[in-house]
Every structure is written in C-alpha cells, then in structure tokens.
Amino acid sequence: MTIADRNELRQPAYGEASGPAWLLAELRDHLWPWAGKGQPARKAVQGGGFAIAIAATVAWMMAALGHLSAGAIIGWWFGWSVFEVFVRMDAKPYVKEGPWWGRLYRRATLMDMLCYVSFKNLLIGAALFIGLKAAGILQV
Amino acid sequence: MKPPLLTRLRRQAATLLAGLTLAGGSLADTYEVKLPPELSSSPRMCDYAPCKDVMPGATSFSERKGQPPYVEAYADAGGQKKLIGYVMLSTDITDIPAYSGKPVVTLIGMDTAGKFSGVKILKHSEPILLLGIPESALIKFNNQYLGKFVGDNIEIGKSRPEENLIGLDAITGATVTVIAQNQVMMLSGGEVAKQVGILKPVVRPQAKFPPVTTAPGWAQLVEDGSVQRLTVKPEEVGLKNDGRPYMDLWFGYLNQPTVGQAILGKDGYDGLMGRLKEGEHAIFIIKTAGMDSFKGSGFVRGGIYDRVQVRQGGDAFTFRDLDYLNLWGVSAAGAPAFDESAIFIIRGKSFSAAFPWKLVFLGNKIDKETAAKTFANFDREYWLADAYLEGGRPKIVKPDPTWLKVWKDKAVDIGIFVTLLLVISIAYASRDKLVRRSSRHNKWPVNAFKYTGWVVSIGFVGFYAMAQPSITQVLTWFHSRLFQWNWELFLSDPLIFIFWIFIIVTVFIWGRGLFCGWMCPFGSLSELLYKLGGAIGLKRFQTHLPQALHDKLKWLKYVIFFGLLAVSFFSMGLAEKLAEVEPFKTTFLVGILNRSWPYSLFAAGLLGISIFVERPFCKYLCPLGAALAMPTTFRWFGLKRKDECTSCKACAKGCGSLAIDVKGNIDQRECMLCLDCMVLYYDDHACPPLAQERKRREKTGQPLTPINGKGYFIPIKPVPMDKKPQGAQA
Numbered sequence: 054m055t056i057a058d059r060n061e062l063r064q065p066a067y068g069e070a071s072g073p074a075w076l077l078a079e080l081r082d083h084l085w086p087w088a089g090k091g092q093p094a095r096k097a098v099q100g101g102g103f104a105i106a107i108a109a110t111v112a113w114m115m116a117a118l119g120h121l122s123a124g125a126i127i128g129w130w131f132g133w134s135v136f137e138v139f140v141r142m143d144a145k146p147y148v149k150e151g152p153w154w155g156r157l158y159r160r161a162t163l164m165d166m167l168c169y170v171s172f173k174n175l176l177i178g179a180a181l182f183i184g185l186k187a188a189g190i191l192q193v
Numbered sequence: 194m195k196p197p198l199l200t201r202l203r204r205q206a207a208t209l210l211a212g213l214t215l216a217g218g219s220l221a222d223t224y225e226v227k228l229p230p231e232l233s234s235s236p237r238m239c240d241y242a243p244c245k246d247v248m249p250g251a252t253s254f255s256e257r258k259g260q261p262p263y264v265e266a267y268a269d270a271g272g273q274k275k276l277i278g279y280v281m282l283s284t285d286i287t288d289i290p291a292y293s294g295k296p297v298v299t300l301i302g303m304d305t306a307g308k309f310s311g312v313k314i315l316k317h318s319e320p321i322l323l324l325g326i327p328e329s330a331l332i333k334f335n336n337q338y339l340g341k342f343v344g345d346n347i348e349i350g351k352s353r354p355e356e357n358l359i360g361l362d363a364i365t366g367a368t369v370t371v372i373a374q375n376q377v378m379m380l381s382g383g384e385v386a387k388q389v390g391i392l393k394p395v396v397r398p399q400a401k402f403p404p405v406t407t408a409p410g411w412a413q414l415v416e417d418g419s420v421q422r423l424t425v426k427p428e429e430v431g432l433k434n435d436g437r438p439y440m441d442l443w444f445g446y447l448n449q450p451t452v453g454q455a456i457l458g459k460d461g462y463d464g465l466m467g468r469l470k471e472g473e474h475a476i477f478i479i480k481t482a483g484m485d486s487f488k489g490s491g492f493v494r495g496g497i498y499d500r501v502q503v504r505q506g507g508d509a510f511t512f513r514d515l516d517y518l519n520l521w522g523v524s525a526a527g528a529p530a531f532d533e534s535a536i537f538i539i540r541g542k543s544f545s546a547a548f549p550w551k552l553v554f555l556g557n558k559i560d561k562e563t564a565a566k567t568f569a570n571f572d573r574e575y576w577l578a579d580a581y582l583e584g585g586r587p588k589i590v591k592p593d594p595t596w597l598k599v600w601k602d603k604a605v606d607i608g609i610f611v612t613l614l615l616v617i618s619i620a621y622a623s624r625d626k627l628v629r630r631s632s633r634h635n636k637w638p639v640n641a642f643k644y645t646g647w648v649v650s651i652g653f654v655g656f657y658a659m660a661q662p663s664i665t666q667v668l669t670w671f672h673s674r675l676f677q678w679n680w681e682l683f684l685s686d687p688l689i690f691i692f693w694i695f696i697i698v699t700v701f702i703w704g705r706g707l708f709c710g711w712m713c714p715f716g717s718l719s720e721l722l723y724k725l726g727g728a729i730g731l732k733r734f735q736t737h738l739p740q741a742l743h744d745k746l747k748w749l750k751y752v753i754f755f756g757l758l759a760v761s762f763f764s765m766g767l768a769e770k771l772a773e774v775e776p777f778k779t780t781f782l783v784g785i786l787n788r789s790w791p792y793s794l795f796a797a798g799l800l801g802i803s804i805f806v807e808r809p810f811c812k813y814l815c816p817l818g819a820a821l822a823m824p825t826t827f828r829w830f831g832l833k834r835k836d837e838c839t840s841c842k843a844c845a846k847g848c849g850s851l852a853i854d855v856k857g858n859i860d861q862r863e864c865m866l867c868l869d870c871m872v873l874y875y876d877d878h879a880c881p882p883l884a885q886e887r888k889r890r891e892k893t894g895q896p897l898t899p900i901n902g903k904g905y906f907i908p909i910k911p912v913p914m915d916k917k918p919q920g921a922q923a
Contacts, residue, residue, distance in 0.1 A: 054903075055831035057838035057857030127762070152829035164862070168826040 056150060056159055063147040063158045083173060086137050088144035095143055102140035109133035117185055126182070134174045138166050225766055226316050228298065233284060238264055244280045247302030247311025251277060260497045260511045261286040263385040266302070278304040279385050282315075286381040288558075288569050291373040293318035294682065299374070303382050307391035309338040312378065318766075319370050330364045334371055337361045343382035344392050349375050350602055369685040372595050383507055394508050394543035399472070401547075401583040405450045411527040419452045419581065420445040423552055423573040427484065430569060431558045441482040443529070444552050444573075447475040447536065449581050458524040465518070465536070474539040474546060476503065477520050479531035486533060487554065503539055504572070505550040512537045547587055549576035596684035606658055607687050613653075614695045614712070617646045621707055621866070628871040629900070633879035639868050643710075647717035655714030660688035661777040662696060662713070664754065664816040665769055668761045696821065704828035705821035706866025709811060710850075715777055716811050716818075716865075719803040720849075726804035735805050743851045746813045747863060754819035774814060776800075807849045808865070822862035832859055832871055835904050837882040844870035874904045 056062060066089050067078035081089075087102060088094030112129035115121040121129075142161065148169050150159040161169070232241040239245075239254035244266065251266035253274065258264070263281040267274040283299040291297050295318040302311035312335035338361075341347060345359050349372050352360035363371050386392040414420040425440040432439060447453040448469070453462040456477055465475055478501065480487055489500045496514065503510040520534040544550070551572040558569040579585035593601065600607065620627065620642035630638040654660050666689065683690055692712075699707045709716050727735055738746065753774055761768035776796035779785055785793045799810045811818050838844065838857030845853035848870060852863035859870070873879045877887040877900065886906055890897055898907040 054834055055859070057834035057836065057859075059836070061856070061858065124762070149827065151831065153827070165826055168823040168862075172824055172827070 056157075061159045062150075063160050065145070065147060065158055068156065068158070082145065086140045086144065093144070098140055098143040102136060105133055105136045113181060127178075130174060130178045134170050137174070138163070138170045141170065142166050223314050223316050225318055228316050232315075233282065238262075238282060239280065242280075242282065242300050242315065243313060244300065244302070246313050247300050248278050248280055248304075249310065251280075254280065257285075259385070259388045260499055260502070261384050261509075263388070276305060278302060278310055279389060281381050281385050283377045283381045286384050287377055289373050289376050289380070290682070291317070291319055292367070292369040292682065292685075297370070297374055297377065299377060299381075301378060301381050303343060303385065305389075305391075307343045307382075307386050308340055309343065309378070309382065312336075312338055319367070330367075331370075334361070334364050334374070338378055343379070343386045347375065347379060348598075368599065369682070372599070372685065376595070384509060387508065394541060395506060396542050397505070397545035397548055398587075399545050399547065400449075400577070402449050402451075402581065403583050405454055407451060409451065409455050409525065411523070411525040411529070414445065414452065414455060414525060417578045417580070418576065419449070419455075419578065421552070421573050421575050423554055423571060425483075425554060425556060425571045429558070429571070430556045432484070437484055438482050439484050439556075440480065440487060440554055440571075442478055442480055442487060442552070442554065443531075444476055444478045444575070446546050446575065446577060447477055448546060449577055451581060452577075455525045456523055461524070468518075469538065472540075472542050474544055475518075475536050476539065476552070477523075477536050478534065478552070479520070479523065479529075480533035481529045481531050483533075488533065488535060498537070500555050501537070502553050502555065503537075503544070503550055504553050505544055505548060508541070508543045509553075510539045510541060510544060516540065546577055547582055548589060549574050551575065594681065596681050596687075599685055600687050603687055607691065609653065610658070610660070610688055610691060613646070613649050614691070617642065617707070617711055618695075618699065621703065621711070624868055624871065625902070628868055629875045631872045632876050633873060636869070636872055639872065643867070644721075646711045647721050650712050650714045650717045651721065654688070654692075654712075655718065655781045658688050659782050660686075660692055661715060661781050662689065662692055662708075662817060663772065663775055663777050664757060664820060665772045665775075666693070667817065667820050668757065668765065668768055668772070671758070672761065672765065700821050700824050700828065702829050703866065704825040704831070704861050704864065705818065706825075706861075706864050708821065709815075709818055710865030710867055713811075715775075715780060716808060716815075718780070719800065719808050719810060720865075722800060722803045723805075723807045731804060735807075737807065737849075737851060740851060743812070749813050750815050750819040751822075753814060754816035757816055772816070774816065776810070811865070812850070812863070825862050828861055831861055832864065832866070832868075833874055833902075833904060834859065835874070835880075835882060841881050843879070843881050844873050847873070875900050877906075880904065 065078075065082065067075065067082070070078050087099055109129050109132070112121060112126055116126040142163065146161050146166070147158045148161045148165045149155065150157040159165075229241045232238065235241060236256040237254075238257050244254050244264065245251055248266040250268045252269050253267045255265040255267070261281075262285045263279045265276055266278045266280055268277045269275075279302070281301050281303070283301060284296055288296050297314060297319065298316040300311075300313040300315055302309065304310045314331065314335070338347075341359065346357050347359045347361060349363045349368070350360045352358060361371075361375065383392060387394065409417070409419070411420065415422075420443055423440070423442045423444065424438050427434045427437070427439045430439050445452055445456060447456060447462070447465060450462065453465070453475075456462075457465060469475060478487060487500050488498055498512040498514075498517070501512065516538040518536040518538070520536045523531075523534075551574050553570050553572040556569045556571060576586065624639070627638045627642070670683070695712075696708045710720075711717075723735065726732075737743070757768050757771055760771060773779075773792065773795075776792075776799055779788050779792045779796040780800075785796050799814075802809045834857060838853075841857070845857070849867060850863050850865045852860045852865075853870065854860060875883075877883045877897070883900070883904065883906070887897060889895075890906070895909060898909060901907050
C-alpha cells in the first residue's frame with residue numbers, strides 16, 4: 054500500500070464494475086467531469102460547468118471549421134481546464150493512486166486535481182490540435 | 194551614370210542605418226533583430242548589409258545577380274574597378290534551420306580564389322547565443338572559415354587528413370547551431386563558387402536505357418516512381434489554407450524511352466529527342482492545382498525561371514527561357530488535368546539520370562507578423578526505377594544526415610551514458626532487495642548506486658557532456674509539438690534525447706525522483722555538497738525549513754513553471770531569458786567564472802546554500818522539477834507505507850525532501866526517492882512498529898521470522914494440537 058492513511062482512499066460510483074464495463078466507466082469518468090449517479094454536486098457549479106463546456110466545444114468546432122486561430126483555441130482550452138478543476142473538485146473529488154490499470158483511488162487535493170486535469174487535457178488538446186493541423190484546418 | 198542625389202542620400206542613410214543595426218557585431222543585438230525588408234528583396238543588397246565587413250578592401254558592389262543570387266565586390270585599382278570577390282546572403286541560398294528552428298541569417302564573403310574572406314551574423318534566433326554562450330565564441334567559430342577554400346571538405350569535429358577532412362572546433366553547448374552554420378557556409382559558398390566557375394561541376398557517368406517493352410499508364414508511372422509529386426501547402430509559405438494546395442506539381446524524366454513515350458507519345462518523344470544534343474536531358478512538369486504559377490509571374494524573356502530548379506548532389510541546374518519547351522498534353526492514360534505545364538532542358542554533363550536528383554520549388558515564406566518574406570525551398574527526390582535503367586540503379590553511398598553523424602561521433606559517450614542509465618534503473622528497480630540489505634546505520638547498498646549516479650552525473654553528464662536537461666527543452670518541445678515538429682532537431686543532441694526518453698519513462702513508472710534525486714547533474718551537485726558539508730563538520734549548521742514554511746514555498750516552483758509556459762506563448766525569447774532561473778547554463782555550459790556576476794552570484798549562491806539546506810533549488814525554484822512533478826501524481830509504483838505510518842513520525846523526521854505529511858502519506862511530487870524511508874521500513878531496529886514486534890518476540894522467545902513485503906514479520910501461526918501430521922498417523 055502506498056497510502057498510509059486509509060481514510061484517504063475513495064471509491065468512485067463505478068468501482069465495483071469489471072472488465073469492459075469498468076474500462077468504459079473509466080473512459081466516461083475522464084471525459085465527463087460532472088457528477089454521476091451516487092456522486093454529489095452543487096447545481097451552480099454543475100450548470101456553470103455545462104455552459105463553459107459547451108462554449109469550449111463550440112470553440113473547437115470553430116477551429117475545426119477554420120474560423121479560430123491556434124492561439125484562441127489554446128486559450129479556450131486552458132480556460133475550460135481551469136473550470137474543469139472546480140467542477141471535478143465539486144463532483145468527482147478523487148484521483149487514481151498507482152497504475153492506470155489498478156483500482157485504487159484516493160481523495161484529490163487541489164494540486165492532485167490540477168495535475169490530473171492539466172495532464173489529461175494536454176493529451177486531449179494535443180490530439181485534437183495535431184489532428185486539425187494535420188487536416189490542414191488549423192492555421193499556425 | 195550616377196543615380197540621382199535623393200536616391201544616393203537614401204542609400205547612404207539606409208547603409209548607415211543597416212550598419213548601426215548590423216555592424217555592431219554583438220550577437221545580443223542580432224538576436225531576433227528586425228532586418229530591413231529590402232535586405233532580401235532589393236537588387237542592391239549591399240545598401241542594406243555591411244558587405245565591406247566580409248570583403249575587406251572592397252569599395253563597391255554590384256547588384257544581385259545569378260541564381261541563387263550573389264553580388265560581386267570590386268576594389269579600385271588605378272582608377273578601375275577590379276573584381277576581388279563575391280558576397281552572398283545565406284538566406285538567398287538556403288533555409289537550413291539552426292537549433293531554434295529558424296535559419297541564422299549570415300553575410301558571407303568569398304574571394305575570387307574561392308576562399309572565405311569574411312562571415313557576419315546579421316540575425317539569429319538561438320537562445321543559447323543570447324544568454325549562455327558568449328558572442329566571442331561564435332565570432333571565433335566563424336573566423337575559422339577565413340582563408341579556407343570553399344571546395345574543401347570542412348566539417349565540425351576533428352581534422353582527418355587521411356580523408357582530406359578539415360575539422361572545425363565546435364562551440365561547446367551549441368553543437369546543433371554550429372553544425373547548421375557549417376552547412377549554411379559550405380552550401381552558400383559552394384553554390385556561388387559553381388556559378389562563377391571556381392568549383393567545377395562533377396561529371397557523372399550517363400545512364401543507359403533498355404528498349405521500350407511496355408506502355409505504362411499514369412497510375413503505373415506514379416507507382417513505379419517514374420512520375421513524382423511535389424506538393425506545397427499554403428501554411429508552409431505563410432498563407433491561409435482555403436482547401437487548395439499552394440503548389441501541386443507532377444514531374445518526371447523524359448529521356449527514358451518508356452517513360453518519355455508514355456508521357457509524350459511516340460511522335461512527341463521522337464521529336465523531343467531529335468531536338469536534344471548529346472548530354473542534354475528533358476524533364477516535364479505539370480501543375481494540377483495551386484494558388485500560384487511555378488514558372489513565376491514575373492518571368493521575362495531572357496530571364497531565369499526562378500521558382501524551379503533541379504539539384505543533383507551539390508550541383509544545381511536552373512532554367513532560362515531557351516531551356517523551355519511547351520508541353521501541350523500528356524499521353525499516359527489516366528493523367529490528371531493540369532493548368533500549367535512545361536518541358537525543361539537540363540544542360541550540363543554533370544547531370545545523369547542514373548543517379549537520384551531532386552526537383553526543387555523555390556518559394557518565399559511570408560512572416561505573418563512582419564509580412565517579411567524569407568526564402569524557403571521544397572523538394573522531392575526522383576530516381577528512375579531499376580527496370581528503366583540498363584543494369585539497374587548504380588550503388589551509391591548517401592552521406593549520413595547530420596544527426597546521424599553526431600550520433601556516430603558521440604558513440605562512446607552514448608554507450609557510457611546508456612549504460613549509466615540502465616545500471617541506475619536496474620538498481621532502483623531492485624530497491625526492495627537493496628533496502629533490505631541496508632539499515633539505518635548502513636545505507637551503502639543503496640547509496641553506492643546513488644552516489645555513483647551523482648558523481649557520474651555531475652562529472653560526465655553535467656560538466657563533460659553538458660547534457661543537463663532544462664525547462665527550455667520542455668518549452669521548445671511543447672511549441673514544436675504544436676507548431677513544427679522536427680525529429681532531426683531533437684536527434685541532433687543525442688545525450689539530451691536519450692536523457693529525455695529516460696525521464697519520460699521513469700516519471701511514469703516511479704515518479705520524478707529517479708531523475709531529480711539520482712541523475713540530475715545540478716540536483717546531484719546540490720545534494721552532494723550538502724552531504725560533503727555534513728561530512729566535514731558543518732552538520733550542526735545544516736537545517737531544514739520548518740514544515741509549514743516548506744509547504745508554502747514548494748508551490749513557488751509551480752508558479753515559475755506556469756509563468757514560463759505562459760510567457761513562452763507570447764515570446765519564446767523572453768521565456769528563454771526568464772528560464773535563467775535555472776542555474777544550469779551558468780554551472781555546466783558556460784562556467785560560473787565565465788559569466789557576468791549576477792548569473793555567477795545566483796548559481797554560486799544556490800550551491801552555497803545547498804551546503805546548509807538540502808536541495809533548496811530543487812525544492813522551491815526548479816521549474817523543470819515542477820513540470821515533472823505534475824505527471825508524477827500518476828506514477829505507477831510508489832513507495833510503501835504501513836498503517837502505523839499515520840501516527841509514527843520516524844520516517845518523516847529523517848525525510849530530507851520534507852515529503853511526508855502529518856498523516857504519514859508521501860507527497861510523491863516532492864519525493865526524491867532517496868529510499869531512506871524504505872530502509873527504515875524493513876529495519877527491525879529502526880521502524881518503531883517493527884522494532885516493537887522484534888522486542889516482543891525476543892522477550893517471549895518467539896523466532897524472528899523474515900519480514901514480508903508489507904514490512905511486518907511473517908506472522909507465526911501455531912498449528913492446532915489436534916491436527917497431527919499425516920506421517921505421524923501412519
């Protein structure tokens with residue numbers, strides 16, 4: 054065990070799932086920051102998060118249509134990432150402890166969540182950014 | 194006839210302005226300097242560049258001439274103008290990028306005998322030359338060319354007289370920059386030397402073609418490489434992408450009978466061959482899409498087609514109006530529609546279709562911010578297939594790419610370095626065995642590997658190989674990944690490249706501690722000083738910051754990292770300057786005694802404090818550490834803890850990284866993986882719950898069973914009395 058204090062351990066709502074169902078639940082957990090069944094969330098943060106997520110999605114679509122510059126989309130993605138930290142701290146305040154194939158989760162500190170969201174969104178953003186650039190849509 | 198007074202005054206003013214801007218000689222002044230746009234476009238290049246600096250004795254200069262362009266330099270000799278050499282602007286000839294990904298704009302002088310007479314950097318974007326390497330180093334490097342013949346085999350590295358190779362001393366810490374600069378010098382000088390007759394073209398054996406047996410269609414010609422495609426995207430020349438390519442060209446070699454007849458038809462081919470003299474070759478080009486003309490909109494009779502040329506080895510073949518023939522149609526079935534076409538005649542015995550050659554499209558890239566045009570070329574290789582050459586393709590030895598040469602030159606260093614990384618990784622992977630062999634009083638089984646890692650890292654990696662990873666590399670790679678990825682750029686520094694693979698892999702497996710705590714040259718130097726300080730009697734002065742203060746200060750490095758990242762989006766140059774918060778350049782690249790006092794004081798101060806406080810820079814300032822700490826949150830394998838760690842503070846008291854919190858959890862982002870806590874974990878004389886159990890067993894006469902992976906004695910389970918062994922029953 055890499056955690057001394059067992060009170061720090063957390064179990065997400067899908068923790069009991071197994072096999073492909075668990076993998077799908079993990080994927081959904083990474084892509085959907087809002088509270089799921091059995092997870093608490095404040096409506097204001099949830100609503101605000103939805104609004105900003107829609108705006109960020111529109112920004113990516115505009116980029117895909119060639120109407121948004123590289124700098125603008127990076128700015129949008131950064132802005133959404135900051136808000137996602139708050140959304141997750143409210144709705145899913147846990148991060149994985151240990152290897153990605155493991156089942157151990159712990160309470161997320163703000164720094165844990167910052168690291169998680171920034172790294173995850175860096176990967177997603179880079180994939181989208183490079184994809185759009187390779188398609189010749191995004192101008193740099 | 195003299196030009197009008199106003200024009201002369203304007204030129205003189207421009208010369209003065211350019212001189213003030215460019216002739217200052219300081220590389221700091223030439224970093225990302227704004228050059229006059231006329232420098233790359235005006236026929237009178239020397240009105241905007243200090244040509245006299247690279248051609249001593251010259252009193253006047255011609256207008257730009259030739260393709261690629263150069264100017265002639267004249268001296269007054271008895272009232273008459275005498276040609277004394279040539280001056281060229283590197284970016285008129287090549288766009289080879291340096292470490293920054295941008296070319297170093299260089300003014301080059303060459304006398305009529307082909308010897309370099311002067312070299313001057315007009316503009317560069319190399320951060321290392323801005324802050325790390327003193328400008329005198331590049332001037333000294335460039336001065337090595339003076340007096341050397343352009344046709345000599347000049348490379349970076351040691352001279353090898355048996356191979357007729359002249360070696361130039363590199364600039365330590367700027368290898369990539371000087372390798373690129375050498376390519377620029379030799380290519381630019383060579384191009385002009387060939388044009389003016391100093392260098393004779395290479396004569397290649399001519400190809401022989403087998404008789405025609407088939408009539409391939411367009412698809413087959415494309416498939417076997419007899420027709421090639423050269424596409425230039427709009428963004429590659431700084432234009433907005435509207436879905437069309439900037440230039441989409443198809444081209445091929447027509448002398449080969451099968452190919453030529455497929456493209457032109459039998460009659461067309463015979464007609465063309467009838468017009469060609471011995472040693473002349475024909476190629477065709479068609480444009481199937483594009484925003485511009487490949488012939489050039491400004492082409493005039495008697496002029497040169499300045500947008501396309503053919504290159505073979507070091508020889509370039511340009512086309513004049515007399516080298517052009519109309520191409521009315523393409524016979525091959527399935528050929529695409531085109532809106533522009535040409536047949537060009539290559540004249541010169543040095544061209545041979547038996548060897549590979551390239552069609553080069555010469556473009557101008559428009560800078561979005563300044564609207565300035567810079568030279569950019571795009572090429573595509575062509576080599577007839579075996580079947581189209583009698584006896585097949587000849588064997589040729591292609592020169593190694595630059596990055597491969599560097600790897601070969603540093604093969605020994607690379608071998609040592611990879612061995613070091615493997616040994617350290619294997620040692621750390623075996624940590625469970627090492628810490629079990631250690632005790633609180635004897636940590637040598639662990640420390641032997643760790644201290645060896647430190648010493649080799651400081652001496653070999655840091656001071657000798659100068660392979661200290663830096664946040665500037667993270668920023669450069671981040672931007673490159675997003676904007677322009679260039680593998681060659683990253684491969685050109687092999688030790689750094691290998692180090693980063695090691696860092697990325699180990700951060701995800703074990704966290705940043707293996708690099709930061711065991712292998713970072715500066716971190717190792719810092720902690721080694723702390724250990725040495727303790728060993729020479731300064732232990733009583735050594736201290737840790739109070740945990741509460743440490744817990745606040747540790748965030749500073751993250752602020753620095755995010756600050757640098759944010760600034761880099763607006764100005765990489767400024768971010769590079771601010772990255773001087775890392776004392777790595779001062780310590781390893783340039784030397785503490787070789788830099789100006791603020792940098793030296795900063796680096797020396799941090800190392801001085803390191804004697805009394807363990808790794809102050811790593812804990813509180815290092816932006817690279819912060820960048821690596823973030824993915825460390827998700828490292829796969831952390832250090833072990835016991836339930837008792839929540840109340841027992843034994844490990845926390847000895848943690849030099851102050852990484853164990855009040856609940857006994859390890860902050861993996863701050864942990865340097867020194868393994869001290871893991872030594873205690875298995876030490877039944879040091880770990881309180883383990884020691885307690887040991888004492889209890891000793892007191893009750895119970896045996897001390899081995900300690901299991903969870904850090905406890907294997908429990909003794911008494912066998913029930915009524916359960917006798919089977920053997921006894923029998």
